[in-house]
Amino acid sequence: MEVNPNQLTNYASLLWNAVLDYSPKIISAFVILIVGIYAIRLITRLIKKIMVKRNLDPTLTKFLADILIWALRILLFIAFISKLGVETSSFVAILGAMGLAVGLSLQGSLSNFAGGMLIILFKPFKVGDTIEAQGQIATVLEIQIFVTKLVTANNQTIFIPNGILSNGTIINYSTQGQRRADLTIAISYETDIKKAKEIIAEVMRSNPKVLSNPAPEVTVKNLTDNAIQLAVRPWAKNEDFGAVFSETLENCKLAFDAAGITIQPYVRESSIQN
DSSP states (O other), X not given: OOOOHHHHHHHHHHHHHHHHHHHHHHHHHXXXXXXXXXXXXXXXXXXXXXXXXXXXXXXXXXXXXXXXXXXXXXXXXXXXXXHTTOOHHHHHHHHHHHHHHHHHHTHHXXXXXXXXXXXXXXXXXXXXXXXXXXXXXEEEEEEOSSEEEEEOTTSOEEEEEHHHHHHSOEEESSSSSEEEOOEEEEEOTTSOHHHHHHHXXXXXXXXXXXXXXSOOEEEEEEEOSSOXXXXXXXXXXXXXXXXXXXXXXXXXXXXXXXXXXXXXXXXXXXXXXX
16 A cells, blocks of 8 residues: 555644644643642632631631632633633533432432531531540541541541431530539448548549539439449539549549448349249
8 A cells, every 4th residue: 555645744734733723722721720720729728818817617617618629620620621622511511411420329428518518507516626426436627528537535537427427416525615524433331421422522622623613423323232333423624524534533442442441343233034
């Protein structure tokens, strides 16, 4: 098969002319893309600074910034392909069809997005709060569009989808600013109840981390087959709760030892049928 040099020259000429005709669109499209990326960064930084100056909730600030970034990215992408010569009307129709298909396949993600919006609107918790949800007790680090990021006391990071988080039970330990520790100490029936209660009350009074208002309580909780159970309820600020919990138990044990009172060991009661 013979190749006609004139045909090759014509094809090369046509290709070169097409490149020359289309190159301005390509160059301008990529200029728009690069400038747009930097503009999005500047706009989001500026919006964040404005929201911080207006003392908006950090949770709301982060959430709105994430939505703004994605909205600007979508607009930039449409402008980019429009500059390349792609018909935006047909593209939007295709994008809508794709969005419907993706939406049906990602119903869980849409549920998580809606859950994130509910969390932002109704504010059952905010960044920095200690909460209990989905069997986890942890501190809120970040509320993202689809998930909430938590960190536990032993520094484990947990991601909980916003959908199940917003529809489940949430216990917020930080809202009131103070918490009550519910402790149980068991003593034998031979022990003087009043003396034991006075010792425990003195232990809580002598701890500066235990709040005087609300006042700590010591009451008889239960009378079991082998022990008298005392309910010990000291109040503490959120940041002192862990220390008050452990110090109360330790100091009660030391005070009981000094007074010659023995803490009754816990015995699990069960019935066995023959």
